[in-house]
Amino acid sequence: MSAEEIQQEYEILEKSKKDSNAFGLLYEKYFDRIFTYIFRQTDDEDLAADLSSQTFLNVLKNLAKYEFRGLPFSAWLYKIASNEVKKHYRKGKGVKVFSIEEERVRQLIDEAHEDWSEELINRLLTYLKELPTEMLEVLELRFFEDKDFKEIAFILDITESGAKMRTYRALDRLRKNFNLKIKYDGKE
Numbered sequence: 001m002s003a004e005e006i007q008q009e010y011e012i013l014e015k016s017k018k019d020s021n022a023f024g025l026l027y028e029k030y031f032d033r034i035f036t037y038i039f040r041q042t043d044d045e046d047l048a049a050d051l052s053s054q055t056f057l058n059v060l061k062n063l064a065k066y067e068f069r070g071l072p073f074s075a076w077l078y079k080i081a082s083n084e085v086k087k088h089y090r091k092g093k094g095v096k097v098f099s100i101e102e103e104r105v106r107q108l109i110d111e112a113h114e115d116w117s118e119e120l121i122n123r124l125l126t127y128l129k130e131l132p133t134e135m136l137e138v139l140e141l142r143f144f145e146d147k148d149f150k151e152i153a154f155i156l157d158i159t160e161s162g163a164k165m166r167t168y169r170a171l172d173r174l175r176k177n178f179n180l181k182i183k184y185d186g187k188e
Contacts, residue, residue, distance in 0.1 A: 001072045001074075005072075006071075006072050006073075009026065009072065009073045010068055010073070012025055012026055013026070013063070013066060013073060016063055017063050017064055017066075020060060020063075023059075023060060023063070026073065027056060030074060030077055031052065031056070033074070033145070034052050034055055034056075034077055034078070034081050035048055035049065035052045037078065037081055037140075037145060038051045038052055038055070038081055038084070038085055040140060040144070041085050042085065042088075047088070051081070051084045051085060051088060052081070054084050055077065055080050055081045055084050058080050058084070059076075059077060059080055069154070071150060071151055071154055072151065074151075075147070075151040075154045075155055076154075078141070078145070078147070078151075078155045079154060079155045079157075082137075082155055082156065124174075127174075127177060131170060131173070134166055135166055135169065135170035135173070136170075137156060137166075138152055138156070138163055138166040138167045138170060139167065139170050139171075141155060141156075142167055149163045149164050149167070152167075
């Protein structure tokens, strides 16, 4: 997001603190993204809908406490959504899953100009599902949600260097297991 877009969102947030109807613009902008983010971690539409609703309810309840920290508003939303998912699983309600979107993986492969067989793509999808949760979380936020390291660190309550380290470790594992030439931040 550009600095101008972040400022525009902040202005809407300030209006929302006085008039909750103004929040509708941000709700409309982010609901589908938050739903998809939660759905990937639950693989259950009804649960994702419930947790998404709870996320936005918590945002509205805590809007007066929101402080601008140089990050897009979406980082705060994702953090609350992430916490809602964690809270759900801490209550012992099922096992956390990551539903990898095959279409998005294919898109990333195409963007990397890789020519992969169907068998190799399926192996990659299976392999991704077996990665540790903390690696999947950073990959999801970085490549599926297009978050930068500062946002990832904020969302997951880790340091920025921790977000980078987890991402690079996950990419290294992918490189080694699939002989990939993944370009990342201009490096291979």
